[in-house]
Amino acid sequence: MKWNELLNNVPKVTPNYNFGASSNISNLDVNYDIKKNIITFTGNVRSAKSGHKYFLKVEFLHVGPTDGLEEDEIMQGYMPKPSLAENDIKVSCNCPSYLFRFDKANAANRAGLGKGLTNYHRRTNRAPNNPHDLPGMCYHIIEFVDYLHSQGFIY
Ligand SMILES: [Zn+2]
Numbered sequence: 001m002k003w004n005e006l007l008n009n010v011p012k013v014t015p016n017y018n019f020g021a022s023s024n025i026s027n028l029d030v031n032y033d034i035k036k037n038i039i040t041f042t043g044n045v046r047s048a049k050s051g052h053k054y055f056l057k058v059e060f061l062h063v064g065p066t067d068g069l070e071e072d073e074i075m076q077g078y079m080p081k082p083s084l085a086e087n088d089i090k091v092s093c094n095c096p097s098y099l100f101r102f103d104k105a106n107a108a109n110r111a112g113l114g115k116g117l118t119n120y121h122r123r124t125n126r127a128p129n130n131p132h133d134l135p136g137m138c139y140h141i142i143e144f145v146d147y148l149h150s151q152g153f154i155y
Contacts, residue, residue, distance in 0.1 A: 001111040001135060003084040003145070006091070009136035013101055013129065024048060025147045032063070032079050039063045039082050041148055045140040047095070054095040056144050057113050060087040060154070068155055082154050084145070091141050098138040105133040 028043040039060045046053045060082035066074050068081030091106065092098065092113035099117055106112025112135075130136075148154045 001088060001109055002086075003089050006089070006106075006111060006136050007142070009134040010139075010142070013134055013136055014097060014138070025144060026053075028147075030079060030153065032065075034065055037061070037063050039080065041144070041153065043144060045093075045144050047140070052095070054093050054140050056093045056140055057091065058141065058145060058148070059090040059113060061090065062087055081152070084149070084154060091137050093138050093140045095138055095140055098141070101130045102136050102138070105130060106135045106137075108133065109135040111135045 024046040026044045026046070028041065031040045031042075032038075033040070041056075041058045043056055044053050045056055063080050063082045065080055068083060069078055090111055090113050092103070094114075099114070103112060103114040103117045107114065107116030145154070
């Protein structure tokens, strides 16, 4: 799935959220698997609201070794830069919002990197969190990807 397909589902499934500063991101790691053409970004995002630190993983698929690079960047051995518009994406976060709303739906849509857990249902009369199993993501993933974008890792 593409980034925008996931992003468009977010307001349908999760309430509004106050974004923190990008300084909430730490332990960024990048790995390019040249055989599989996959770029993987991992890192932590600290929730501005709760202070909890979560672990995130974002993969871009079908990334060729020179994708998104200028000639001089290729000469200097830069890692390719995936495109939010063009590359398929897979995501995961270990926060409750992601696990309970999206883990299962994303796995079913080949957009998830988690275990595909069944959606969480409280033993109350509240409506289910994601009744139509729309693939999407928590706001930590949006913050993380915004950060990758602002730092020039992706475009
Ligand atoms: Zn999250």
